[in-house]
Amino acid sequence: MTRVADVRAATAAAGIDALLLTPGPDLRYVTGYDALPLERLTCLVVPAEGEPFLVVPRLELPAAEHSPAGRLGVEFVAWDETDDPFALVARRLGPVARVGLADRMWAMQSLRFRSALPGAEQVLAGSVLRGLRMRKSPAEVAALREAGAAIDAVHAQVPGLLKAGRTEREVGKDIAEAILAAGHATVDFVIVGSGPNSASPHHELSDRVIQAGDPVVVDIGGQMPSGYCSDSTRTYSVGEPPADFSAYYEVLRRAQEAACAAVRPGVTCEAVDAAAREIIADAGYGEHFIHRTGHGIGLETHEEPYIVAGNTEPLAPGFAFSVEPGIYLAGRHGARIEDIVVCTETGGARLNDRPRGLVEV
Template sequence: MYPVSRLAAVHEATAKGGLDALLLTPGPDLRYVSGYDAKPLERLTCLVVPASGEPFMMVPRLEVPAAQASPAARLGLEFVAWDETDDPYAVVAARLGRVAKVGLADRMWAMASLRFREVLPGAEQVLAGSVLRELRMRKSPAEVAALREAGRAIDSVHRQVPEFLRAGRTEREVGRDIAEAILASGHATVDFVIVASGPNAASPHHDVSDRVIEAGEPVVVDIGGQLHNGYCSDSTRTYSVGEPPADFAAYYEVLRRAQDTACAAVRPGVPCESIDAAARDLIAGAGYGDAFVHRTGHGIGIETHEEPYIVAGNGEAMEPGFAFSVEPGIYLQGRHGARIEDIVVCTENGGERLNTTPRDLVIV
């Protein structure tokens, strides 16, 4: 999943992007380029990718065994071990020499970015994402396969959710069962579990609470995690514990049609914002425009949220390999809400949904 060719592509993109070097500390950017899921510590770990010259990895001496056990060891990198009395930032600066512009990992801690500013005082600092985004957005066939595997795994959990949902249980109790099922499905980690019942379903990023689920209530279940291959899952389905209110059933049908319409609009060349409009226009036309309060989707890969974003104002054209969520929602404050979410990959001919569980309202 982390071929040498990826590092070579990043090396080339650094030069083409007008940067003298990329400085990647622990986080998604480092993991994407090297495969090393390094611990974020006060001690500096940093992959240095100069525009000219060979990449190298600064590693605290006590972390060298972990780095050598990671996929980064297969990339032919030089590991530069530093001791507790060394200044690793000064070592990086000395090896780079005079630089005018460097890209910092998007999630770099402020303490590291400020230290790099001290040791490279003449260098403009920009986000590494300015060059990495073009690579990370376009998923390779192997990455799409990894996301497809993640989709199957989280689908298997949604198929179990009706066993966990019943009146009299709390959101937290249901969430605990779901979290265990996520791990049992093959995920390495549980990234989030949203179990939002009744009025809590009108809060898109509700978590879980001690609220008792009552009969006749809609429940939004949004779940995801990361597989051992490093790629993420994310899928939302809406359930009802018994027959839901009549007004909820009416707007749920609007939502289902909107999500279908947006997924059907995916194809190469269409602007990202047009996918958002496909869902939003239908929801607004039914009178629920003010109740759809977030973008239609976000990219997904080694992070749950990454580019491209499916939102008004993003005119970037869809390309094969773009992977993202399509998740419109309708939220009536103080009453209830609903969301339907699938991960979709843009293909040469249209879009492929990576989640296949039914999208009709599930009554349990």
């Protein structure tokens, strides 16, 4: 119940009467219950005052009871097919002025809550949960470390999969199988961007045939059985790459190293971004670094904090995020290097250990 109690205290401190958490990362964070997102309402209600309760469809009650939520001592309130679960929540809450809705709540549910609680202002539950979710506990860091080791094991296999004559899709299929074999429960994404496609940061797998001399960006990740995610990018070359590519790849490597070295408590998120961006800009490639330096990671691949200009949030021990600068020459080629980094009491610790230099295969 410790995490539930922390959330209840944070809800009260934020001046919110109750949090309403439907299936998604917020609910899993608070209870450990990875509930199915269905049209039938499942909702953890955390009042600022009073005891929390979990509203579940009766047919989902066994699954909820056998989940980690069943060990928390939270009351389960089952509803039947002819019941109105939104009205049920409203009756149990009584008059409320502000409620926090799960950031990933479906619009159809938020609108039903608006009708059931017409006098309540709706705000995002993330305003309450962000401070708790950003600062990972030792157990969460251990889960992320396990995820990092699993995705590193996949990158170790990539050189054997990249061959001239194979398509990106063929390589991507093999990588997806390797992600599951390495211990992930699901494959979240597989990016294999070859040649000119390496200049597209979120390139989708295509039937392009990989050619000799191609740079290849491989950005991969999945979710472990714990719910915690992996995400790591390495850039490869099928044979000798173009000379100009090799030149800016070294700039990129120095930029990624500088950003990782900048991580320590009290340093702002935007300062970590600047550490990478300044090196790339000074080398003349500033306009080709077209995205933020990183994103938080945990039960979601992308969550707070975001490592980007304008984010003055100071790092604190337990913050976990990617450091992934890139340089992209549209229509020609590109490169990215990405590690997950955790802020510690004294600096930063990388959770990915694969070599960061250009790997020629």
